[in-house]
Amino acid sequence: MSSSATTEVTGQDHVWSVSEHLDDILGSVRPLEPIELQLLDAQGCVLVEDVTVPVSLPPFDNSSMDGYAVRVADIAGASEEFPAVLTVIGDVAAGQGEQPEVGAGQAARIMTGAPLPPGAEAVVPVEWTDGGLGEGPVSGMRAHSAAPEGASGEVRVHRPVEARAHVRARGSDVRAGDRALAAGTVLGAPQIGLLAAIGRGTVKVRPRPRVVVMSTGSELVQPGEELAEGQIFDSNSFALTAAAREAGAIAYRVGAVADDAETLRSTIEDQLIRADLVVTTGGVSVGAYDVVKEALSSGGSAEDGVEDGSGIEFRKLAMQPGKPQGFGSIGPDHTPLLALPGNPVSSYVSFEIFVRPAVRALMGLPDVHRPTARAELAADKALTSPAGKRQFLRGQYDAEAGTVRPVGGAGSHLVAALAHANALIVVPEDTASVEPGADVEVVLLG
């Protein structure tokens, strides 16, 4: 990043393309250092280690049915008419310490998941027996607490089974030494289930980034308060905090900071302790009260910027909305900072196109971008776009029909239209007009 201390008045000659600015951001932002987290705290995070299975699953041969553990020779040829009659020597329940040994002519009542007891070769489902009641086939066992006598007496078996029938073999799911999950896996519910199943209580992942969001502007009032003349409600700090959370971050909303360079600088400095990324809105353009630019360009002078490798560069982008943008790093830890424009639609579009990928890059996620699709433009008239700029229009995408319809106009203040959009329509730099029916690229939001 080059110095920007002298750019306020004369500006920079270079107008950055969307891709150049994004490449600069993604080339600078490094994934966060991994930490060991409790399993459920790691949800949504990226695993940074190959996880090996320490103990085979299941860890022992066990029953896949509620039934009777038997020796197969004892029930060869059994039928409902000529049942095999076995002596029930006890119960084998899951998690029960001792197991009876099943001898010739014997059976142990066994529950799903319980270890196959010594001597037994297979399991007969309870539905293929009389359940020890001496009558016809049953559909289940009576609760042990209500009928403890079920663990003794005789049982009539109505069907033969082969050796290993209804037995889940030790290691049939995963074997000790197998790789359970590869580094780079994003941990969703089934992956967390697998890690728990193999006994992992904690896991090494990249944490969620802490994103500090602040809006700037002396005109901003907290929603719910009274507006005085010339004031508006702060919406950016709310929208972007929500967007940061949706991107996977832990987001802190600082709220609105007045247009005073010293106040802004000290607020940012205060917040750095809990920030992996700072996002500001407003104050980045060519006005005389653009304090973000003022505070961050002059706070570290050009020389400081070179010395410690940090500094924020303010740029003009060939983009609509979102022309003025700032990016760089700040503070002793070189915390990345993105300074977005203050118009609500500009800041939201800028967040989607630049900040969201940065948040996801910090998490180490493999895919940092929103999904895109191609759609047919459903519009009454052609869309016009300034030549040489990449334009992002708000649209309603209909996946079934494969169409997208613009909502609201190109104005960067149309926050109402934005709230009814589910996509951004991308009009490339070399396109000045898009006819109805044309094929366009859309960025799918949410």
Add this chain to the structure above:
Amino acid sequence: MSSSATTEVTGQDHVWSVSEHLDDILGSVRPLEPIELQLLDAQGCVLVEDVTVPVSLPPFDNSSMDGYAVRVADIAGASEEFPAVLTVIGDVAAGQGEQPEVGAGQAARIMTGAPLPPGAEAVVPVEWTDGGLGEGPVSGMRAHSAAPEGASGEVRVHRPVEARAHVRARGSDVRAGDRALAAGTVLGAPQIGLLAAIGRGTVKVRPRPRVVVMSTGSELVQPGEELAEGQIFDSNSFALTAAAREAGAIAYRVGAVADDAETLRSTIEDQLIRADLVVTTGGVSVGAYDVVKEALSSGGSAEDGVEDGSGIEFRKLAMQPGKPQGFGSIGPDHTPLLALPGNPVSSYVSFEIFVRPAVRALMGLPDVHRPTARAELAADKALTSPAGKRQFLRGQYDAEAGTVRPVGGAGSHLVAALAHANALIVVPEDTASVEPGADVEVVLLG
């Protein structure tokens, strides 16, 4: 829901289809009562009120550019060669209290978002002026704090503008009395931004449901601890807590409860105070130690169930995995309870098919189901499925290719395979075999 107190041994004749069970759940679960929440606490929730715009946006005519507020007659015919020279009478910054009145031959320096001062008719962008420096066109203003003299002196304007140029009219985004958002809207970042912009600090939504997740089984050990003989790690309470959060719930993981009916009953009773929905795993089948069934069938007897309208019914479903299921309500508030089978894959599939829709129904979300797609079965051999059952196999869906490939087998204990799946392949009840290349339905996970 009918009584189930006498079903443990004899079972019920009726085998429920997946659809019947799901219909019963969705027919019983009512959306939670709305509460007023702070905006950012309402993220992801469903709005239950039509929100009307109390004050037009923007609330006053304001500048869309950094530049000069002028009267158009004063700059008619201006060019770089023959600039119009105006007296600068001061600054109009956003959020500044007093505004200068712009008279004939005068201009006020104005910042983006600042109110158009009285007397002015349009805004000339600073780039179309000499910025008061008496030289050529400039690309921006110097910061007011560094150069306060910029708010006085003369400015040369190089281009004329029409009346209202670069002015955003009061009410051009939304007008007071318009409906900003309709009841039923799900609040994402742009909707939260709009609500803030119109001054709403709080909003009435259905809250996220609090879901208590507990697994049952005396064989279960907390991951990270040592396994003794016959024990396995508790994975269900982790996987389902994560899945509940992913569905939108606030989830509490109680962990594993031993197979003792009294302990289970009192644990559930304790948890009811923080539960909008209770999910248990294990203990729902036909074994002699299936304590969930035992505790919840006998705890309220059949008569109690009828009296207070609560009670859990245990069923057999025509489903694989996931045959044994319990559903009903419990406690003084008739809190819904879903009792899932204990096998990790069975419980996860059951969660996806039954619990997730229940969570989303509690939130009042319009679409409670996972998206589905059609895909070509990519397999080396035909898939077989038990006749009369709806089977859910784990699969890797490739959206680009439009194919799905089974991962792992049909076994309900194959938690490793589940962790590598991104879809469930649905084999309908009337299908006993699916050939490679056949068109199948897939449920898209995550």
